[in-house]
Amino acid sequence: MLLSAVCDFSFLCYLSFWCEVLEEVNITHKYLQDVGLTLEKCIVKLQGLKAFLADQRSEIVEKAICYATTTCKEMDISMERRGRVKLHKTMPGEKAKDAGLTLPEEMKRAMFECLDRFHHELEIRSQAIEKILSMFAVIQPSSLVVATEKDIRNYTPKLTEIFEEFSNEDIFRQTERLRRHLEASKISVEQAKKWTALQFLEFIVKWDYCESLPNLSLCLRFFLTLCVSIASCERSFSKLKLIKNLFRSTMSETRLTNLAILSIEHEYARKIGSDEVIDTFAEMKAQRQRMSIIAHHLCRMVTLDLCVFLFIESVLTVK
Known part of the structure; x- marks a missing residue:
C-alpha cells in the first residue's frame, strides 16, 4: 500500500513542490524567532517570502512537473490516472464530450491554487503587523536614530491620531533630544540602529531621562505592552503559552x-x-473546591490577608 502510494505521479509532484516552498518558509520561520528582532525587520522578511511566492510561482510548478515526469520515466511509473473512470451522461443532441484535464494539467491547477491561497493568507495575516508598524514607525530604531526631520513629521500624525495625549512637535523635539543623549553617552549610530524598542526604553530609564523624554518613553511603553496572541493559527501544546x-x-x-x-x-x-x-x-483545586473557599483558606494561612488575597486574585484565579 505504501509503495504504491509513493510510486505515483501526484506524490512526486507534491514532493518537489513542497520541498521548494517549505525550504523558504523554514528559513523565514527561523529568522522570525531571533532574539531582539525588530518589527521592521520582521515585515521585510515576510515581504520577501511573499515576493518569492509571487515571482517564482510558475517556476516552482514547472520544476515539480518536470521532476515528477523525469522520475516516472526513469522508474517506469505510470502517469495515467488511477481509480475508476467516471462516466458522464450525455444529453440528447450532444455530439462530443468536453475535453478533460490530463493528470499533469490537473496537478498544475492544484499547485497554483495552493500557492495563491498561501500568498493570500500571508497577505491577510501580515496586515495587522504592517498596521502596527505604520502607527509606531516614529519609535522604530531606524527612525529614532537616522530618520530625517521630514520623515519624522510624516510618521508622527499616524500616532497622534490614535493617542491624543501626544503632539507632533513634542515627539519631534524629544527624538532630537534622545539623539543628543545617545551621542553624549558615546553610543554610536551603528550600535543604536541594532537596538530594539525595549533597549531604547531601558536606556531612557537607566539614565533617568523619563522627565526630559516623557512622550517618547510613553510611546515606547505603549508599543511594548501591546496585547499579542501566541499560536493563533494552530493549537499550542505549551501549557505556559496557553496560560499566558x-x-x-x-x-x-x-x-x-x-x-x-x-x-x-x-x-x-x-x-x-x-x-x-x-x-x-x-492541592485544593485538585479537590475541585470553590475558588472563594480556597481564597479564604489561603488568607488564614498568613497574617497578610490583603496581600495574599490580591496575590490570589491577580495571579492564580482564572475567570
Whole structure:
C-alpha cells in the first residue's frame, strides 16, 4: 500500500513542490524567532517570502512537473490516472464530450491554487503587523536614530491620531533630544540602529531621562505592552503559552488594580511564601473546591490577608 502510494505521479509532484516552498518558509520561520528582532525587520522578511511566492510561482510548478515526469520515466511509473473512470451522461443532441484535464494539467491547477491561497493568507495575516508598524514607525530604531526631520513629521500624525495625549512637535523635539543623549553617552549610530524598542526604553530609564523624554518613553511603553496572541493559527501544546494567552485575554480592571496595589506594597508582598500558597492552591483545586473557599483558606494561612488575597486574585484565579 505504501509503495504504491509513493510510486505515483501526484506524490512526486507534491514532493518537489513542497520541498521548494517549505525550504523558504523554514528559513523565514527561523529568522522570525531571533532574539531582539525588530518589527521592521520582521515585515521585510515576510515581504520577501511573499515576493518569492509571487515571482517564482510558475517556476516552482514547472520544476515539480518536470521532476515528477523525469522520475516516472526513469522508474517506469505510470502517469495515467488511477481509480475508476467516471462516466458522464450525455444529453440528447450532444455530439462530443468536453475535453478533460490530463493528470499533469490537473496537478498544475492544484499547485497554483495552493500557492495563491498561501500568498493570500500571508497577505491577510501580515496586515495587522504592517498596521502596527505604520502607527509606531516614529519609535522604530531606524527612525529614532537616522530618520530625517521630514520623515519624522510624516510618521508622527499616524500616532497622534490614535493617542491624543501626544503632539507632533513634542515627539519631534524629544527624538532630537534622545539623539543628543545617545551621542553624549558615546553610543554610536551603528550600535543604536541594532537596538530594539525595549533597549531604547531601558536606556531612557537607566539614565533617568523619563522627565526630559516623557512622550517618547510613553510611546515606547505603549508599543511594548501591546496585547499579542501566541499560536493563533494552530493549537499550542505549551501549557505556559496557553496560560499566558488566558491571562492576557482576561486581564480586567480589577486584576490590574490588584497588581498595582501589589506593586505599591511590594515590601509586604515579598514576605508571602508563594511556594506554600501555590502548593496549597493546587492541592485544593485538585479537590475541585470553590475558588472563594480556597481564597479564604489561603488568607488564614498568613497574617497578610490583603496581600495574599490580591496575590490570589491577580495571579492564580482564572475567570
